[in-house]
Amino acid sequence: MSTPALASVAVGDQLPALVAHLTRAQLVRYAGASGDFNPIHWNARVATSVGLPDVIAHGMLTMATAGRVVSDWVGDPGRIRSYEVRFTRPVVVTDGPDDTAGATLEITAKIGALDEAAGTARVDITATFNGQTVLGKARAVVALA
Template sequence: MTAPAPSSATPAVGDALPGLTVSITRAQLVRYAGASGDFNPIHWNSRTAVAVGLPDVIAHGMLTMAQAGRIVTDWVGDPTRVVSFEVRFTRPVVVPDDDTGARLDLTAVVGAVDTGAGTARIDITAKFDGQTVLGKARAVVRLS
């Protein structure tokens, strides 16, 4: 069952949020590096990434996290309703040097509802190439 928008009804544990697929491209990595100040060459230079044991250039962890958070902010409609958001980085997102980029598939379910506090915990799954790239990814949102 799809979770109702948090302003319309109280969601139930197990309700699924609408899925989301995003692409992370090399151009986004360059823009993110400029915005964040993180110019580590593993995020833009294939030679450096491979030299340190990576398969190729990888996305910034915080960019991957932000993209994953979109499934929650799209659902709540107001990002100020996100009380907390946490993840553990488990695998890198390898970004190819093409126009398509890396496909990040996002799903989420309501993991818990606290009616007394007026909050819900959203459990997020982020997959790249069929493998989970974020562990214990979850957000707590205000329901109204």
């Protein structure tokens, strides 16, 4: 017998989409919080010297931002049982006057599978930047009851 939460969710259901804008100022704040001060995340000269087009967002910041589509939907981040991604492309965060350029991530998600016995749903996440997917096999498993 399904729990009421499972009964109201079906494979293929779309979660509300999320659009997130990342700026260089956010990258600096994330570096301070995470301790990852690699200059490819804040110094354009260093980033381009190693073959990047410009400064790139931290992979874990990109992952966390994409994960918001799930945590916003479930309402309680404690209901997220697992979350995994593969990093496929960098998110290039360009500069602009007063740090206005940045990068825009578009994040969508849908229910990919249900496990009635466990009372969970697998959520498949798509994160794109400039029309290209930046995370591969992005999935979260959430408790529905």
